[in-house]
Amino acid sequence: MPDAGKYKRIELTSRYGPAVMPDMRAIDMRVEDMPSGTWISPTLRAEVTARIEKGEQSLLFINRRGYAPVTICRACGHQIACEQCDARMVEHRFLKRLLCHQCGESAPMPEACPSCGVEGKLAAVGPGVERLAEEAKEAFPEARLAVLSSDLFGSARALKEGIKTIAEGGADVIIGTQLVAKGHNFPLLTLVGVIDADLGLQGSDLRAAERTFQLIRQVAGRAGRSERKGVAMLQSHQPEHPVIRAILAGDEEAFWQAEASERRHAGVPPYGRMAGIILSSTDVAEVFDLGNALARNDQALRQIGAQVFGPAPAPIARIRGRHRVRLLVKADKAAPLQSAVAKWVGQFKLKGDIRLSVDIDPQSFY
Ligand SMILES: [Zn+2]
Ligand SMILES: [Zn+2]
Known part of the structure; x- marks a missing residue:
């Protein structure tokens, strides 16, 4: 568990590298004229059309298969x-x-x-990527379209060949999922349109904003990597959101500051410590009984000043037929959380097919 200062610095330099970012602009979806069932704004559509006329490539990005x-x-x-x-x-x-x-x-x-x-x-x-492709076909009838999504290629080799063909100019408009973010080079690409930049800004996942920031920067970084200047346009209903603003400004420092202040406020890593306990069973009553028993017998946690929340249904309350219940434990940064949690859950024998998993300082809370 890195300390706060170190955490910020390491994440800053190693992950994003020295890539030159294109111009970044927001398209304010609140003022765009959007017929229902469409996701490409008139502004983005005009930009794509201009690229097609110049023989340049555009990428429309949506992170939904x-x-x-x-x-x-x-x-x-x-x-x-x-x-x-x-x-x-x-x-x-x-x-x-x-x-x-x-x-x-x-x-x-x-x-x-x-x-x-x-x-x-x-x-x-x-919209998912396939539906966006349908809309693009109607919007740009004269363009050659290519769809890049992991489930549309039979093998890794077919995918690699597909990408090579596109990079060499085999398509005018690329419709892609996060697959396109993974380091491929498209020298003719000068426009990236992010269809839903707001996706991932909310949710129970602590790292959602971080992933949004990272993904949009990676995707935007696909544009204008050769001598041609690139631009990335983010369709957003909340262009004033601190994460969107930081992405637009290319300001990693501002992003981490916005993130850090929210995390400090919530007492979550790296400013506090947390443990997520997930109990699962095919028997919903048994799993809640154990959750309640854990919450009542929390002496081991109170000894280190930690607090337990729950039990509550996990954000995904059932997976593969197993009911899932979650408890969260919050403690100060210096507290010996791991040993206290081990002592706490060790009081109980697991009955039937109950499973218990402990995640210290979890990355996500699904
Ligand atoms: Zn019905
Ligand atoms: Zn399922």
Whole structure:
């Protein structure tokens, strides 16, 4: 566990490298004229069209695989969910299937709603990379499109060849997921449009803002790596958000300051210590009983001045048929958290198929 100052410095220099960033601009989605079911703003569309005319490449980036993140029944409002997890099934039109991104479960797209039985009323809500490609095809009918998403290529080799063809000028508009962020070079690329820069700014995940910052910078860094000047445009509904502002300014220091003050405020790493305890079982009553017993018998934690929160359903309350309950422990930075937690959970024998996992200073809290 690095101390606060060191943490900031190491993250700053090693991860992002000396890459020259392109011009960064926000597109304020609150003032763009957006027909429903579309995600490419008129401003971004005009920029892409100008690139096509000049023989330059554009990249439209969205960090969501599949066609649409949600499938809803317009008759009864039911959202199609995984039978094994508390997660929605994601439509993959290319594969003609619904997939669970949590556990990998897949199913054919049903004709009728599994809840009310009405046929022909299931509708896709929200954009995924496949749906964005559909919109781009309509918006730029004369352009050659290429879609870069991990599930559209049969093998790593096919993917590598696809990327090579694109880099050599085999496409005018690239539609891509985070796959494109991984260090490939596209010398003809002069425009990156981030479709939803707000995605990942909220949530229960402490590192969401950090990942958003990192990912958008990496993707933006794809533009203008040769002699041609590049620009990155971020579609955002909250361009005044500190993370978006820091990305636009190319100001890592400002980002880390904004992040650090929020973390200090919340008493989370690196300004405090936390432990996440996840209990899981196929029996929901057993798992809550153990969670409550842990919360009541917290002497070992109180001895070091730590506090326990929960039990509460974990953010993903069921995975592969197992119910998940979470407790959080918060302590001061100097407290011997690990040994106290070991003593605390060691009071109990695990019954049935209950599993317990402890994560000290967790990276995320799913
Ligand atoms: Zn229905
Ligand atoms: Zn699942």
